[in-house]
Amino acid sequence: xxxxxxxxxxxxxxxxxxxxxxxxxxxxxxxxxxxxxxxxxxxxxxxxxxxxxxxxxxxxxxxxxxxxxxxxxxxxxxxxxxxxxxxxxxxxxxxxxxxxxxxxxxxxxxxxxxxxxxxxxxxxxxxxxxxxxxxxxxxxxxxxxxxxxxxxxxxxxxxxxxxxxxxxxxxxxxxxxxxxxxxxxxxxxxxxxxxxxxxxxxxxxxxxxxxxxxxxxxxxxxxxxxxxxxxxxxxxxxxxxxxxxxxxxxxxxxxxxxxxxxxxxxxxxxxxxxxxxxxxxxxxxxxxxxxxxxxxxxxxxxxxxxxxxxxxxxxxxxxxxxxxxxxxxxxxxxxxxxxxxxxxxxxxxxxxxxxxxxxxxxxxxxxxxxxxxxxxxxxxxxxxxxxxxxxxxxxxxxxxxxxxxxxxxxxxxxxxxxxxxxxxxxxxxxxxxxxxxxxxxxxxxxxxxxxxxxxxxxxxxxxxxxxxxxxxxxxxxxxxxxxxxxxxxxxxxxxxxxxxxxxxxxxxxxxxxxxxxxxxxxxxxxxxxxxxxxxxxxxxxxxxxxxxxxxxxxxxxxxxxxxxxxxxxx
Numbered sequence: 001x002x003x004x005x006x007x008x009x010x011x012x013x014x015x016x017x018x019x020x021x022x023x024x025x026x027x028x029x030x031x032x033x034x035x036x037x038x039x040x041x042x043x044x045x046x047x048x049x050x051x052x053x054x055x056x057x058x059x060x061x062x063x064x065x066x067x068x069x070x071x072x073x074x075x076x077x078x079x080x081x082x083x084x085x086x087x088x089x090x091x092x093x094x095x096x097x098x099x100x101x102x103x104x105x106x107x108x109x110x111x112x113x114x115x116x117x118x119x120x121x122x123x124x125x126x127x128x129x130x131x132x133x134x135x136x137x138x139x140x141x142x143x144x145x146x147x148x149x150x151x152x153x154x155x156x157x158x159x160x161x162x163x164x165x166x167x168x169x170x171x172x173x174x175x176x177x178x179x180x181x182x183x184x185x186x187x188x189x190x191x192x193x194x195x196x197x198x199x200x201x202x203x204x205x206x207x208x209x210x211x212x213x214x215x216x217x218x219x220x221x222x223x224x225x226x227x228x229x230x231x232x233x234x235x236x237x238x239x240x241x242x243x244x245x246x247x248x249x250x251x252x253x254x255x256x257x258x259x260x261x262x263x264x265x266x267x268x269x270x271x272x273x274x275x276x277x278x279x280x281x282x283x284x285x286x287x288x289x290x291x292x293x294x295x296x297x298x299x300x301x302x303x304x305x306x307x308x309x310x311x312x313x314x315x316x317x318x319x320x321x322x323x324x325x326x327x328x329x330x331x332x333x334x335x336x337x338x339x340x341x342x343x344x345x346x347x348x349x350x351x352x353x354x355x356x357x358x359x360x361x362x363x364x365x366x367x368x369x370x371x372x373x374x375x376x377x378x379x380x381x382x383x384x385x386x387x388x389x390x391x392x393x394x395x396x397x398x399x400x401x402x403x404x405x406x407x408x409x410x411x412x413x414x415x416x417x418x419x420x421x422x423x424x425x426x427x428x429x430x431x432x433x434x435x436x437x438x439x440x441x442x443x444x445x446x447x448x449x450x451x452x453x454x455x456x457x458x459x460x461x462x463x464x465x466x467x468x469x470x471x472x473x474x475x476x477x478x479x480x481x482x483x484x485x486x487x488x489x490x491x492x493x494x495x496x497x498x499x500x501x502x503x504x505x506x507x508x509x510x511x512x513x514x515x516x517x518x519x520x521x522x523x524x525x526x527x528x529x530x531x532x533x534x535x536x537x538x539x540x541x542x543x544x545x546x547x548x549x550x551x552x553x554x555x556x557x558x559x560x561x562x563x564x565x566x567x568x569x570x
Contacts, residue, residue, distance in 0.1 A: 005063065008032045009070050015443050016074035022444040023422065023458045029067075029440060030425035033432045064433050071439035078443060101193040105150055106186040109135050109143070118193070126166035127193055139163040146170060150189045152348040153297050155289055156489065160268040169194040169268075174348075176489055201226040207267060217251045220244060225264050256286060285325055287347055287486075290370050296350035298363050299342040304331025310376035311338045311564065312364060312399075317383025317408060318495050319346040319487035322556045323479040330561055336568075339376070341367060343387065345494025346487045355497070357410070358507045361391035365398055377568055379403035381556050382528075383498060386410055386506060392515060393508040403567040404519040405560070406528065406553050410506035413532040420526035421462035426499065434500055441496040449488070452481045464524035467552035476557060510539045516570040517543040520563055522551035544570070 008028050015025040101118035103111050111133040122129040128136040137143040142163040148154050149161070149172045156174040163169070171192040202210075202225060208218040223233040234244035248260065257263035289299045303324045308331070315321060324331075324340055331338050341364060345351040352359075368376060378399045380388035385407025392402045416427050430437040448455045460471040470476055488495075517540050521533040530547055537545040544566075551558060 005032065005067075008067060012067075012070050012074045013077075015447075016078040022440065022447040023455070025440060025443065026422070026425045026429070029436060030428050032067075033428055064436070068433070068435050068439065071436065071443075075439055075442045078446065100195075103129070103135075103191045103193070104187045105146075105189045105191060107150070107188060109146060109150060111135060112186055122193065126163060126168045127170075139166050139168075142166070142168075142170070146172065146189075146191070149174065151297060152188075152350075153289060153291050155287055155299075156348050157266075160265045162265070167195065202267065211251075211255050211267070213251055213254055217247050217254075220247050221251055221263070221267055224248075224260065225268055228264065230260070287342070289348065290367060292350075292363060292366055296344065296352060297348060298344075298367060299347050299349045300367060301340045301342070303328045303338045303340070304334075304336045306337060308332075308335040308337040309568065310368075310371075310373040311336055311568070312368070312376045312378050313338055313340045314343070314378075314380040314384025314388050315340060316381050316556075317498055318484065319343065319383075320480050320484040321554075322381065322560060323483055326479070326557070327560065334565075336564070337373075339367070339371065339373075342487075343384075343494075343498075345490060345497075347489055351490055351494060355494075356507060357386040357501060358390040358394060360387040361394045364391055365395060368398070375400045377401050377403065379405070379564060379567060380407060381405045381560075382553070383408050386502070389506065389510055389513070390508045392513050392517075393510065396512075396514040399515055401515050401567055401570045402513065402517045403563060404517065405563050406521055406525060406555055407519070407533070407536070408502055408528050409532050409536055410501075411503050412505060413535045414502070415529045415532045418526075418529035418531070420459075422459055423527055427503065430500060430503055437500070438496055441499075442493075445488075445491065445493075445495075448484070452484060453477070456480065463526045463554075464522075464552040466522065466524055466550060467526065467554045470552075470554035470557075476554075510536065511541060513540055513542070515542070518563070518567045518570060519543055519545045520555075520559060521545075521547050522553060522555045523547050523549045524551065525553040527553040 011025045011028040015022050101121045102115045103118055104113040106112045111129060114129065118129060126138045127142075130136060135143075137146075142161060145161045149159055152174055159172045161170040161172060171194060173190045175187055175190055201222060204215070204218040204222040207213065207221050207225075208215065211218075211221075213221065219237060220233055223236060224230065227233065227236075230244055230248060231241060234241045237244070248263075252258070252260075252263050255263055255266055257266055285301050287299045287301060289297050292298050301324065304327075313324070319342065324338055327338075342349040343360060344355050344363075364378075368374070375397075376399060378388050378392060378401070380403065382405075385404045386409075388402060388404065389407075392399060414427075416424060419427065426437060429440065456471050456477060460468045519533070519537050519540070521528070521530055523530045525533075533547075534545070537543050548555065548559070
């Protein structure tokens with residue numbers, strides 16, 4: 001074995017112990033691919049098709065296979081260590097904080113783990129835990145409601161499900177998916193089984209602090225949580241039923257509930273979680289969901305004026321920017337309803353294997369129909385660009401215009417020699433063998449999760465001064481990290497698969513786009529070269545292209561408002 005191979009193997013196991021240093025492994029591996037001098041690269045290898053290059057000599061295949069084996073072993077070792085960390089974190093945060101039966105549910109409501117109280121209490125009754133770890137419900141509707149929570153079909157916030165006839169309630173908390181192996185990676189929801197009579201009604205003061213409602217509204221909501229009947233609540237508060245209805249309508253508007261049952265469930269779930277000090281994301285945006293015809297969940301966020309002109313927005317690769325809450329007041333001022341659609345595998349949009357750029361248009365159209373919006377503008381930044389291009393080609397009558405800001409490119413317009421060092425190494429390793437890239441990525445994901453600031457500092461090193469200034473801005477960096485944690489709720493395998501998709505042909509002809517297109521790009525962009533962007537623009541009819549000499553790839557916060565203004569004027 002050659003000396004540089006020993007160096008690579010040593011770095012692999014170092015990274016397993018310290019995944020925050022995974023970029024060093026990337027550099028070592030890229031250096032090895034240079035020194036090993038592979039034979040001519042086939043189109044399949046160049047496309048990142050998931051298979052090793054079949055044209056390489058047998059010796060070079062053997063070398064790659066040996067490194068893949070070491071990487072797989074390192075990933076298993078790293079995953080095992082971090083599985084213990086994840087397990088300890090989850091158990092310490094949640095396991096013994098409540099004196100009620102607690103269940104960790106995987107798919108199909110299978111009980112992966114439970115506390116001792118659950119084994120003692122759930123022997124018989126409305127919810128029963130069998131010896132094979134399956135749950136039996138007397139109330140079929142309660143089971144269906146729990147299935148929806150477990151599928152994230154109702155979002156990922158804490159929810160309280162009740163079965164009044166059985167005198168039982170379920171406090172449900174969807175949890176972040178772990179990338180580690182074993183049972184902890186399979187946990188979807190933690191459920192506490194509560195005796196319906198032992199549920200403590202949240203106080204008016206707690207409700208007021210949680211939901212920013214008035215004192216009178218908090219008293220009404222407190223009684224609704226306690227007795228449920230609006231007429232009785234009005235009598236106890238000595239107010240007219242019409243006043244109670246008016247207050248109820250106001251509360252529902254502030255909380256975002258569409259029914260009294262949903263309101264009480266939402267209030268009780270959040271209040272109980274608050275009292276129990278369960279972990280809660282620092283995230284004020286509500287991720288809304290709809291179930292697609294194939295059973296997947298699609299999520300989205302809304303900003304601005306609910307009655308305004310609709311704009312469908314697709315975010316960057318990694319789904320960490322822009323933070324639209326920064327522009328919410330401006331959207332309202334301009335009468336815009338911005339709908340940021342979350343791609344499969346990010347947020348709580350259900351992951352779909354082998355998802356390609358041209359597959360997302362159907363999901364977008366279904367959401368438009370669900371929201372009853374017609375011919376919205378389509379605006380995409382960075383990694384959202386290829387999805388938007390495909391949707392515009394495939395469904396020419398469904399969108400009014402297309403905006404591409406700093407868009408990434410498919411292989412037709414790629415210029416590897418002009419990439420920043422980090423992305424150049426990723427492409428180089430992917431072309432040699434996609435398995436190497438995917439396995440390094442698994443180590444890298446853990447590194448980004450544990451030390452995001454370190455990752456973004458390393459990324460910034462090879463970028464232009466304009467992009468370095470972006471990451472030097474503490475507000476932008478904090479927003480990016482916060483959204484990265486939110487977007488990678490399911491783990492980050494989709495990001496690596498999405499990266500490999502850029503090394504394949506786009507799959508549609510941009511020359512067939514019929515709607516007006518606005519394309520802006522930074523001339524100092526080290527991730528997507530300005531020449532590659534111009535090459536794409538040359539293929540698109542009716543395009544208005546503009547470049548910015550002093551801006552790079554992370555130009556979103558500098559230009560987004562001007563970009564949308566010009567796009568909507570097309």
